[in-house]
Amino acid sequence: MEYITSYNLEELRERLAKLGMEKYRAVQILGWIYKKFQTDFDHMTDISKENRKLLKENFFVHPLELKEEVQAEDSTKYLFRTSDGYTVESVLIKERDHLTLCVSSQIGCAVGCKFCATAIDGLVRNLRTEEILDQFLHIQMKILPQRIRNVVFMGMGEPLANYENVRKAVEIMVSPWGIDLSKRRVSVSTSGIVAQIKRMSEDPIMKEVNLAVSINAPSQQLRELLMPISKTNDLSTLMKILKDYPYPKGRRIMLEYVIIKGINDKEEDALSLARLIGKYKSKFKVNLIPYNPDPDLPYERPSLEDIYKFQKVLWENGISAFVRLSKGVNIFGACGQLRKRDVIKLREWKEEKAGLRSS
Numbered sequence: 001m002e003y004i005t006s007y008n009l010e011e012l013r014e015r016l017a018k019l020g021m022e023k024y025r026a027v028q029i030l031g032w033i034y035k036k037f038q039t040d041f042d043h044m045t046d047i048s049k050e051n052r053k054l055l056k057e058n059f060f061v062h063p064l065e066l067k068e069e070v071q072a073e074d075s076t077k078y079l080f081r082t083s084d085g086y087t088v089e090s091v092l093i094k095e096r097d098h099l100t101l102c103v104s105s106q107i108g109c110a111v112g113c114k115f116c117a118t119a120i121d122g123l124v125r126n127l128r129t130e131e132i133l134d135q136f137l138h139i140q141m142k143i144l145p146q147r148i149r150n151v152v153f154m155g156m157g158e159p160l161a162n163y164e165n166v167r168k169a170v171e172i173m174v175s176p177w178g179i180d181l182s183k184r185r186v187s188v189s190t191s192g193i194v195a196q197i198k199r200m201s202e203d204p205i206m207k208e209v210n211l212a213v214s215i216n217a218p219s220q221q222l223r224e225l226l227m228p229i230s231k232t233n234d235l236s237t238l239m240k241i242l243k244d245y246p247y248p249k250g251r252r253i254m255l256e257y258v259i260i261k262g263i264n265d266k267e268e269d270a271l272s273l274a275r276l277i278g279k280y281k282s283k284f285k286v287n288l289i290p291y292n293p294d295p296d297l298p299y300e301r302p303s304l305e306d307i308y309k310f311q312k313v314l315w316e317n318g319i320s321a322f323v324r325l326s327k328g329v330n331i332f333g334a335c336g337q338l339r340k341r342d343v344i345k346l347r348e349w350k351e352e353k354a355g356l357r358s359s
């Protein structure tokens, strides 16, 4: 048995042919899953009974099980369990006139940003294409008839360290035979792996979607402290590849800046960031993300006043900058906070099953 959502159109056509089905059925089946969000083969009424039986004998649809959801004013966090017992989280954010889904691409993360809760456990494993897509499918099916229009790869993990699976998930999200989201409404956020950004820039599918890069510090020295990945992907090489990124005129790369009290929130830091961007102002916009404190990490969120002062310096230097404020901040941590809590719950659950705990 395999997951049908692990296939793109071409692959599914070939796979169906091997099962003795007509290749054109692939568009029909993917239409049921990604357009009508019907994932029960028995309800795919324009497929013959015989073929539905074949599908049921050969394919699953959902690799994830939805375990929990936590509501906040403007967002909902969803926690899934994988078939091998790990947890994955996604966040649905209600914006003024649309819904944005933030998906995870890995279980844990190897990048090790010092301010991030996901990094505490290190990398467990990559998510497969079908596990990335299933976050979307479960949530979309649950909230119908509302539609998710935007997807951001900003959940747990470094998407570009799981390139092939993320690429195929993006292909299925933006293809007319798939979910058919606008390419301008899918964003991939990276910690700044230079070689993978280059690969993305040369990839016909990936270069079309939005690129967001976590900068978090205006100098190599500070960035190395916050993001050890900077030692091998230094800031000047990263900025060079971003300045050369082949976006059409007018399209901007998002520089994400998690703003942390007493670490990177001073007006001099804003000025250094403006200098780093230099004359390439039209290529970038800066997203200031107030840090969400985690009880296990020694960092704090700056005051709103300091955040706005930082933003003002960027504006004064001609740089487009906005502050991402979530009203649902009580359920967000730095990425991965809810999962961390669930890791503990999962451990307890496993112990319970093994008879090591009474309840």
Ligand code: SF4
Pocket (backbone or CB within 6 Å): 108, 109, 110, 111, 112, 113, 116, 117, 118, 119, 155, 156, 157, 158, 190, 191, 335
């Ligand atoms: S911030 Fe993102 S890249 Fe950095 S450790 Fe956390 S999940 Fe990984």
